[in-house]
Amino acid sequence: MTQSTAPTSPAPKAPAPSRRGLFVSAAVAIAVVAGIALDTAVVHVGSESDIRVQAFSPDSYGQSEFPRILEFVQQKAVDAATLVPAVLADKNAAIEQYGMAASTGAIMFVTLTGVAGEAKSGVHALEAAGVPEGVAIRVQTGPAINGTDLRDAPGDIAFGQFKNQIEYQDAGSGINRAMKAAVLDGIDTTNLTGRTVSVTGVFRLINPKNWLITPVEMSVE
Numbered sequence: 001m002t003q004s005t006a007p008t009s010p011a012p013k014a015p016a017p018s019r020r021g022l023f024v025s026a027a028v029a030i031a032v033v034a035g036i037a038l039d040t041a042v043v044h045v046g047s048e049s050d051i052r053v054q055a056f057s058p059d060s061y062g063q064s065e066f067p068r069i070l071e072f073v074q075q076k077a078v079d080a081a082t083l084v085p086a087v088l089a090d091k092n093a094a095i096e097q098y099g100m101a102a103s104t105g106a107i108m109f110v111t112l113t114g115v116a117g118e119a120k121s122g123v124h125a126l127e128a129a130g131v132p133e134g135v136a137i138r139v140q141t142g143p144a145i146n147g148t149d150l151r152d153a154p155g156d157i158a159f160g161q162f163k164n165q166i167e168y169q170d171a172g173s174g175i176n177r178a179m180k181a182a183v184l185d186g187i188d189t190t191n192l193t194g195r196t197v198s199v200t201g202v203f204r205l206i207n208p209k210n211w212l213i214t215p216v217e218m219s220v221e
Helices: 019-038 058-076 080-089 091-098 165-184
Strands: 099-101 106-120 123-128 136-140 196-205 210-220
Touching (some): 058 165, 058 196, 058 210, 080 106, 091 099, 091 106, 091 196, 106 136, 123 196, 136 196
Parallel strands (some): 136 210
Antiparallel strands (some): 099 106, 106 196, 123 136, 196 210
């Protein structure tokens, strides 16, 4: 006996999207694309928005800051023959009269002419008129210029102006390099021993009898 098979009904089709639904979906897609477009900025290479321009450049900073630091130090510099006895007599009074307060010690401004001794690690001792025995005066001549004395000299370059401690430290290094390029690169600093050198610069006053000057001006006779 043959069993009859009932005809199979086709699977029901999903309802076709309504025209209104299509319009809503299209509107949402357009809104998303528009939002992405509004949130996307076109950055041209070399423009102010270029990340390479936005990134902190210690050398650019140093080149822009050194000229005003030079002028500031020139205006504040005191002859060593005047500054030495003042510092030895009363360190705090000398700082108040001639210096600039800093987080470590104080920055002092000095000008002098002396005879250069032998170089030791890029530093020359100077024997200057009016400076008594027992007071050591030295000047950095490179190739490496260390410290942040130039950065701290004007008193208005503060940590809060930079993103972090590394940037703040790099700012000092950039100023040192700008000074070296402007002041020391034109001098044969390997041949200074026994020669008369005129220096204007700054030093951090910690030990009144030991000064390490970072120059902003130097000439050799």
